[in-house]
Amino acid sequence: MGYQEAAHEDTFRAGRALGLNHLKLGMWLFLGSEVMFFGGLIAAFLHYKVNNPTPETGLLDVGLVGLNTFVLLASSLTVVSALAAIERGDTAAMNLYLLVTIGLGTAFLGGQGYEFVSLYRDGLTLSSSVFGSSFFTLTGFHGMHVLVGVLWALSTFVRGMGGAYSRNDHLGVEVFGLYWHFVDVVWIVLFTVIYLI
Amino acid sequence: MRSLVSRLRQPAPSWLRYFRWNTDHKVIGVQYLVTSFFFFLVGGALAMVVRTELLQPGVDVLNGTQYNRVMTNHGSLMIFLWVIPVLAGFGNYFVPLMIGARDMAFPRMNALSYWLIPPGGLLMIASFFIGAAESGWTAYVPLSIRAPDGQTLWALSVIVLGTSSILGAINFVTTIITMRAEGMTMWRMPLFVWGILATAIITLTATPVLAAGLILVAFDRLVGTQFFAVAGGGNPVLWQNLFWFYSHPAVYIMILPGMGIISEVFPVFSRKPIFGYRMIALSSLAIAVLGMTVWAHHMFTSGMDPRQRIPFMVSSMVIAVPTGVKIFSWLATIWNGKLRFTTPMLFAMGFISQFLIGGLTGIFLAAIPVDLHVHDTYFVVAHLHFVLFGGSVSAIYAGLYYWYPKITGRMYDERVGQAHFWMNFVGMGLTYLPMFLAGLLGMPRRVADYDPMFLVPNQLASFGGFLLGISVLPFLYNAVISLLHGKPAGANPWRGLTMEWQTSSPPPDHNFDEPPVVSHGPYDYGEGHLVSPEAVPASAAGE
Numbered sequence: 001m002g003y004q005e006a007a008h009e010d011t012f013r014a015g016r017a018l019g020l021n022h023l024k025l026g027m028w029l030f031l032g033s034e035v036m037f038f039g040g041l042i043a044a045f046l047h048y049k050v051n052n053p054t055p056e057t058g059l060l061d062v063g064l065v066g067l068n069t070f071v072l073l074a075s076s077l078t079v080v081s082a083l084a085a086i087e088r089g090d091t092a093a094m095n096l097y098l099l100v101t102i103g104l105g106t107a108f109l110g111g112q113g114y115e116f117v118s119l120y121r122d123g124l125t126l127s128s129s130v131f132g133s134s135f136f137t138l139t140g141f142h143g144m145h146v147l148v149g150v151l152w153a154l155s156t157f158v159r160g161m162g163g164a165y166s167r168n169d170h171l172g173v174e175v176f177g178l179y180w181h182f183v184d185v186v187w188i189v190l191f192t193v194i195y196l197i
Numbered sequence: 198m199r200s201l202v203s204r205l206r207q208p209a210p211s212w213l214r215y216f217r218w219n220t221d222h223k224v225i226g227v228q229y230l231v232t233s234f235f236f237f238l239v240g241g242a243l244a245m246v247v248r249t250e251l252l253q254p255g256v257d258v259l260n261g262t263q264y265n266r267v268m269t270n271h272g273s274l275m276i277f278l279w280v281i282p283v284l285a286g287f288g289n290y291f292v293p294l295m296i297g298a299r300d301m302a303f304p305r306m307n308a309l310s311y312w313l314i315p316p317g318g319l320l321m322i323a324s325f326f327i328g329a330a331e332s333g334w335t336a337y338v339p340l341s342i343r344a345p346d347g348q349t350l351w352a353l354s355v356i357v358l359g360t361s362s363i364l365g366a367i368n369f370v371t372t373i374i375t376m377r378a379e380g381m382t383m384w385r386m387p388l389f390v391w392g393i394l395a396t397a398i399i400t401l402t403a404t405p406v407l408a409a410g411l412i413l414v415a416f417d418r419l420v421g422t423q424f425f426a427v428a429g430g431g432n433p434v435l436w437q438n439l440f441w442f443y444s445h446p447a448v449y450i451m452i453l454p455g456m457g458i459i460s461e462v463f464p465v466f467s468r469k470p471i472f473g474y475r476m477i478a479l480s481s482l483a484i485a486v487l488g489m490t491v492w493a494h495h496m497f498t499s500g501m502d503p504r505q506r507i508p509f510m511v512s513s514m515v516i517a518v519p520t521g522v523k524i525f526s527w528l529a530t531i532w533n534g535k536l537r538f539t540t541p542m543l544f545a546m547g548f549i550s551q552f553l554i555g556g557l558t559g560i561f562l563a564a565i566p567v568d569l570h571v572h573d574t575y576f577v578v579a580h581l582h583f584v585l586f587g588g589s590v591s592a593i594y595a596g597l598y599y600w601y602p603k604i605t606g607r608m609y610d611e612r613v614g615q616a617h618f619w620m621n622f623v624g625m626g627l628t629y630l631p632m633f634l635a636g637l638l639g640m641p642r643r644v645a646d647y648d649p650m651f652l653v654p655n656q657l658a659s660f661g662g663f664l665l666g667i668s669v670l671p672f673l674y675n676a677v678i679s680l681l682h683g684k685p686a687g688a689n690p691w692r693g694l695t696m697e698w699q700t701s702s703p704p705p706d707h708n709f710d711e712p713p714v715v716s717h718g719p720y721d722y723g724e725g726h727l728v729s730p731e732a733v734p735a736s737a738a739g740e
């Protein structure tokens with residue numbers, strides 16, 4: 001029946017009229033809910049930071065984490081470059097940038113793992129104090145989001161190697177990019193709240 | 198004709214599809230409706246146990262701990278596994294039909310949203326075998342930290358169900374924004390769709406905060422974090438803030454789609470355009486936004502700074518304004534209408550009268566001095582049941598009767614339906630009105646025993662409760678018998694103007710035989726046209 005194919009093409013007519021792709025809109029809504037999730041955890045962290053000041057904050061190594069922050073920021077740049085490459089139709093460059101992104105994301109996770117181990121050696125643990133609890137919960141959940149992002153980058157890379165994306169069809173890279181930038185922005189907030197102020 | 202041909206070509210769909218992974222929004226909608234009704238029966242059975250225990254003073258049927266477990270799981274099941282998912286079920290079935298879409302935006306994610314619900318429910322019920330949750334549906338710390346292992350399952354269950362809600366909300370917003378049919382502008386959407394849109398916005402903003410709070414509780418229980426351990430500097434009031442930041446808006450999650458159903462029922466059975474269409478739609482959005490600003494009115498007695506109470510009192514009273522806008526609009530809609538007192542119309546009328554009592558007592562509770570007096574008494578229990586049972590459940594029943602012919606293709610039995618309404622309406626008043634009195638006299642809630650001075654209101658409430666329990670039987674009888682022997686309903690038995698009535702009952706897989714084109718609003722009754730001249734109504738089963 002003609003209608004069913006026509007209907008399929010026309011399914012997201014209203015979205016196109018608004019210039020909105022449904023996958024991107026869905027991703028934005030998901031990220032909105034993620035903002036609220038991190039908002040809850042950040043509120044808990046700040047509550048205790050304000051009401052229970054502790055000398056344990058002196059254990060944090062701002063230099064190391066600042067370097068790690070730079071690594072994560074750089075990875076956002078490589079994701080932008082990957083998207084720009086595929087928009088030019090340059091699949092090889094896209095794959096290269098995705099590979100660098102995976103490397104930078106992994107490096108960030110390695111840095112965070114090193115930080116966690118050092119802090120545990122210094123006696124700051126999940127149950128040592130309410131600062132430890134809220135610090136590890138907040139940064140741990142962010143780290144899990146980076147891990148998911150690295151796995152997603154890996155799957156995007158594998159699909160890119162298989163020729164899944166082209167100049168006209170690269171929505172997958174774009175939606176992955178939205179997630180990756182979100183995780184990056186959350187880290188900027190966390191770095192400020194936990195390490196700088 | 199075309200649909201007849203395509204139907205003859207396809208084998209009749211097997212009823213087994215309701216038990217399988219299926220991405221058709223109509224199948225998923227029915228899965229939601231039936232599954233959540235099952236949990237309604239379980240939660241109702243627990244309520245019967247509660248009312249049996251409270252039939253007389255003294256601890257007779259249950260001991261205190263057992264009572265706490267039954268009461269906690271009654272509340273949790275009713276909220277997380279009945280009212281919230283059943284309304285999502287209506288949304289799943291009818292939002293795509295009402296906006297002229299073929300399905301939801303993300304059909305596989307939609308199926309996932311549903312399939313998270315049975316495991317979530319089983320987790321909650323399974324907790325009974327290892328020492329069920331016993332700290333109330335509010336799970337206040339430190340009670341919920343010290344409770345037995347079932348409390349951990351409870352927290353996991355609520356996280357799973359919350360995930361289902363969030364995925365569903367993403368789907369609803371995306372569907373409504375991007376999948377409307379030609380001519381279906383935002384201001385031509387039925388008010389049920391507006392209600393679901395506002396609800397989805399609340400779900401996206403509030404539910405993740407509950408997830409964050411539950412994770413902190415679960416961590417305190419499982420990995421030794423100190424979030425709520427006072428000795429380690431933890432603060433139990435933090436939980437109350439995180440919990441109510443979700444759970445007050447959750448009340449609007451449970452009522453806005455119901456208000457949407459009511460807004461469908463009144464114009465159809467009054468044969469009049471709805472009064473104040475835009476104001477009703479905008480008031481839903483206003484409630485969604487204002488709902489984020491009222492949570493601390495649950496914490497007036499939790500030791501908060503007295504100066505902080507004032508803004509929360511004011512915002513809690515202000516949120517009554519958009520609700521009042523709706524109530525007056527509905528009254529103006531039925532005013533001078535050509536009323537037909539069918540079962541859905543009766544439930545809609547019952548909704549207004551009972552929700553009004555719930556809403557007005559909510560304003561009492563928002564007033565700080567009144568709240569300090571009746572906090573944690575049966576006054577609160579009566580208030581919330583007038584909102585959630587008199588309000589949400591009445592609206593759900595109105596929706597179930599209203600759309601039964603569309604979903605099944607058959608008419609329900611009107612006499613049995615009306616008997617159900619009257620049992621429900623009388624039982625409702627008998628159960629919850631005496632609780633206002635008991636609460637004002639100081640009877641504390643959530644206790645298995647009570648002073649003999651509260652005997653009469655409690656016996657009235659128990660007999661009313663048993664009547665409510667029995668009132669489910671005519672509904673179940675009606676639903677099953679009508680499915681087998683009901684008269685064929687035809688496409689549009691109520692002569693409704695919204696899109697779901699412009700296709701056959703039940704709708705074909707692809708919903709509409711021709712791409713629908715909409716050229717008028719959803720409630721233009723009495724204006725001489727049924728549907729747009731461009732839209733071709735599908736041939737109806739039984740016509």
